[in-house]
Amino acid sequence: MKTSDIEQLIERYFDGETTVAEEKKLHKFFAQSNVPEQFRAEKAMFDHFARQKTAKQPKRAKLIPLLMRWSAVAAVIAGAVWFTLKPANDTILIGGAGYVIINGKIITDPNTVQEHALKALDDVSCSPKKKKSNVRSAEAEQLMKEQLRMFGK
Secondary structure, X not given: OOHHHHHHHHHHHHOOOOOHHHHXXXXXXXXXXXXXXXXXXXXXXXXXXXXXXXXXXXXXOOHHHHHHHHHHHHHHHHHHHHHHHOOOOOEEEOOOOOOEEEOOEEEOOHHHHHHXXXXXXXXXXXXXXXXXXXXXXXXHHHHHHHHHHOOOO
16 A cells, blocks of 8 residues: 555544444555565554454453352252241241241131130230249230230120
């Protein structure tokens, strides 16, 4: 290529007006070893571009995705352990609905519901000493009666 053509292409290149084919011509021209002295600065720039293109980019540490992955694994393991080790006789009282869920079964029998409600209230209202001696205070009895009225008894 003529030096005037190269000068014109370089000017268009820096103005951002070259096509891909013209840029390839420039890269091919500056890849030669015998580039005229007046184009040494541009040759250094194009050589740098060529090295950057072929150089391997360093791998970035992917710490955050790694931490998220391990956190998810830990949460799954913790959930599995909790579901495995939780007590089998969980009793869930549904507020005022008149039924309990025991071991996954819904019990609607009022006597059984009352029995489990009394047991739950006894567990909550009595201290360990009183629980052993099976003695309830008058306040605890009154509280249990009020709670049982919510179940329709």
